[in-house]
Amino acid sequence: MEQLFRFSKKRPYQSDMVNDIYDAVSRGNDILINAPTGIGKTDASIGAVLSYALHNNKTVFFLTPKISQHKIAIDSLRGIKQKFKLDFKYADIVGKQNMCINEKVNSIEGESFYSACEHLIKNSKCPFFSKVKLFKPEDDATMLDAADLGHNSVFEESYNQGMCAYEVSAKLAKNADVIVAGYSHLLNPYLKQAFLKKIAHSLDDSILIWDEAHNVLNAANSYFSVTLSTNGILRAMRELQSIGNAMDLGYLKFALDSLAKKKLEKLDEAFVAKDELPPDILQNANAIISQLENAALEYIEQSKAKRSATMHIAKFLNEWIQQGESTASIISRFGSSVKLSLTCLYPERAIPIFGEAHANVFMSATLLPLKMYSDLFGLEDAKLKSYGSPFPSSNKLAIIDADITTKYQERSVEQYKRIAEKIIRIKDSTPGNIAVFFPSFAVLDSTFRYMHDSDIYIQRREMKNIAVESIIKEFQKSDNSMLFGVMGGSLSEGIDYENNSIKGIVIVGIPLTKPDLELNARIEYINRRFSGKGSEYAYTIPAIIRAIQAAGRAVRSENDKAVIVLMDRRYKWSMYKSIVSNSIPVSEPIDYIGEIKRFWRMQGVK
Numbered sequence: 001m002e003q004l005f006r007f008s009k010k011r012p013y014q015s016d017m018v019n020d021i022y023d024a025v026s027r028g029n030d031i032l033i034n035a036p037t038g039i040g041k042t043d044a045s046i047g048a049v050l051s052y053a054l055h056n057n058k059t060v061f062f063l064t065p066k067i068s069q070h071k072i073a074i075d076s077l078r079g080i081k082q083k084f085k086l087d088f089k090y091a092d093i094v095g096k097q098n099m100c101i102n103e104k105v106n107s108i109e110g111e112s113f114y115s116a117c118e119h120l121i122k123n124s125k126c127p128f129f130s131k132v133k134l135f136k137p138e139d140d141a142t143m144l145d146a147a148d149l150g151h152n153s154v155f156e157e158s159y160n161q162g163m164c165a166y167e168v169s170a171k172l173a174k175n176a177d178v179i180v181a182g183y184s185h186l187l188n189p190y191l192k193q194a195f196l197k198k199i200a201h202s203l204d205d206s207i208l209i210w211d212e213a214h215n216v217l218n219a220a221n222s223y224f225s226v227t228l229s230t231n232g233i234l235r236a237m238r239e240l241q242s243i244g245n246a247m248d249l250g251y252l253k254f255a256l257d258s259l260a261k262k263k264l265e266k267l268d269e270a271f272v273a274k275d276e277l278p279p280d281i282l283q284n285a286n287a288i289i290s291q292l293e294n295a296a297l298e299y300i301e302q303s304k305a306k307r308s309a310t311m312h313i314a315k316f317l318n319e320w321i322q323q324g325e326s327t328a329s330i331i332s333r334f335g336s337s338v339k340l341s342l343t344c345l346y347p348e349r350a351i352p353i354f355g356e357a358h359a360n361v362f363m364s365a366t367l368l369p370l371k372m373y374s375d376l377f378g379l380e381d382a383k384l385k386s387y388g389s390p391f392p393s394s395n396k397l398a399i400i401d402a403d404i405t406t407k408y409q410e411r412s413v414e415q416y417k418r419i420a421e422k423i424i425r426i427k428d429s430t431p432g433n434i435a436v437f438f439p440s441f442a443v444l445d446s447t448f449r450y451m452h453d454s455d456i457y458i459q460r461r462e463m464k465n466i467a468v469e470s471i472i473k474e475f476q477k478s479d480n481s482m483l484f485g486v487m488g489g490s491l492s493e494g495i496d497y498e499n500n501s502i503k504g505i506v507i508v509g510i511p512l513t514k515p516d517l518e519l520n521a522r523i524e525y526i527n528r529r530f531s532g533k534g535s536e537y538a539y540t541i542p543a544i545i546r547a548i549q550a551a552g553r554a555v556r557s558e559n560d561k562a563v564i565v566l567m568d569r570r571y572k573w574s575m576y577k578s579i580v581s582n583s584i585p586v587s588e589p590i591d592y593i594g595e596i597k598r599f600w601r602m603q604g605v606k
C-alpha cells in the first residue's frame, strides 16, 4: 500500500506513528497517541488515515478545538493531492458564525446568533441561504479551487457570489473524502445529527482524527454547562419590557433569591436539586423556552442587539430540564447577584460518538496518562502509543527544585521570599528571557511583592485577550525580561513563543484546583463511574498536565534551547514524577544554578 505523505522525508518517530495509525485504523481499532511537539502529528495522522480511507471507502474527519489548527491540515491535504496527483476532495468547515455573510445577523453573539439564523431560514428570509440551493459544486471550478485552499477562500468566493459560505461548505463536504471541522460539529449532540444529515455522511463509515485530544472532554462538558444569575434575569426583564412583551420573569428571580436565602445563610455555595425550582417552571418548561426564544429574537431584531439575556435563560432552562446524574447544580453569590450554575461533570451525552465511528485517532502532546484518556473516552481495546521527542535531548535541561513547595499549609512570607530569590538567581544565570508560571494569581501576587526587578510582564486576573496579546508581543521583543503568568491560562497553553524567545521556564508549585463543591462533585462522579479514580482523574492529573503544558512553551523547534525548573518538592513524588518524566526527563542536581550555568556554557552561549 502506497503511503500518502506530503514530504520526501519523515522526522524521527514520525514513521512509527504513521505505521501505528495505519495498523490501528485498518483493523477498525481506536488509537490514542501522545507525541511531543515537533514530530509532525498532523501530517502523520492525515497521511496514514487517508492511505487507508481512500482505498476502503471511508470518510475522514479531522476535528480540532481551534480554527487556527485547520490551516496545517489543509496544507497537508493539498500537499498530498499535488504530490501524488490524486483527485480526492476535501472540505474545510468552521462554525456558522464565522461563515455567515448576512450582515443583519452576523454580529449577533452566541446562542442568539444560531436562533436568529434558524429563524431567517425557516421564514425564507435569508437570500444568501436561498441562493445556495442553486449551487452545484461540480459546475463551479472557481469554488472548487477555493475549497482546496480552505475556509477563508471559500468564504471570499461565496461572498463574491452572494451565497452563505457555511451552506456552500456543507455542500462541498457532501462529496468530500476528508472534512476538516471544529469539534463541536460532531461532539456536540445538539449539532451532530443535523450536521451529518446536511453533509450526507455516516459515522460508521468514518474515521475521526481528534487533534489536541486532551481538550475533548472539557469542550464536550462546556456544551452542557450554563449559568443563570439574578442580574441576567433583570436584564432579560428589561429586554421584554423594551419590546412590550408581557411575560413576567419576576417569579424566576424570586425563586433564585429564595433559594439563596434558604441555602446560603451559613455557606458560600450549596447544591440545588432539579425539583427545587418551582414545579410550574419545570412542568411548563418547553412552552416557556419557546416563548423566551421568540421574545429574544424579537428583541434582537428591534434593538439590533448583539446578544440577549432572554435567549440565555431559554438555554439555561433547556439544560436544567435535561440534567442527569452527570451534572452538578450549585448556587452561590456573585457580588449583589445570585448565581445558579449547572455544570457538566462528565459529557455522557457526547461520548457515544466514539463508539459510532469506524475508528478514532486521538492525539496530543499531553495525552497523559494514555490509560486515563482511554477510560474517560469509554474505549475498550484501544491502542495506546507514546513517542519520544524528535528534538535533541541536549537542547533542554529540566530540573526539580525540591527545596520549595506551594502546598497550602506551608505557604508563608518566608516561602514567597525564597521563591522570589530563586527566580532572580535563575534569571541571572540565563542568557535571555524567562517565563515564570504560578499555580494561582494569589501565589503570583504574593511572590511578586518580593521581586525587585521592574522588567516583568505580568498577567492580571480577568485580563482581556487584547491586553494578553500585547504582553506577549512586548515580551517577545525583549531579550532580558521576565513574564509572570498562571498555569492553565492563556500565556501558558496553546501559544508558541517565537524564535526561542524564552530561554528559561520556572514552574512554581502545582496548579491544583481550589477545592469547592464542583470539584467534589466531579471527583465523586468519576469515583462512581471509574472505580475510585476520581481524585486522580479529576484533580491530580489535570494539574500536572497544566504544569507540563506551561513547561512546554520554550522548546518549540529543533533549534530552541531552554532550561526548565519545576519548583516544588511534590514533583519528586512517584505519581507526579512518572507523568512529568514521560514528557520532560528531569534531574535533581544539588547545585542547580551551577548546572544551569554549565548548560549555557555547553551551548556556547555564556
Ligand code: SF4
Residues within 6 Å of the ligand: 096, 097, 099, 100, 101, 102, 105, 116, 117, 118, 120, 121, 126, 128, 129, 163, 164, 165, 166, 167
Ligand atoms: S443562512 Fe448563512 S448567511 Fe444566512 S443567516 Fe444563516 S449563516 Fe448567515
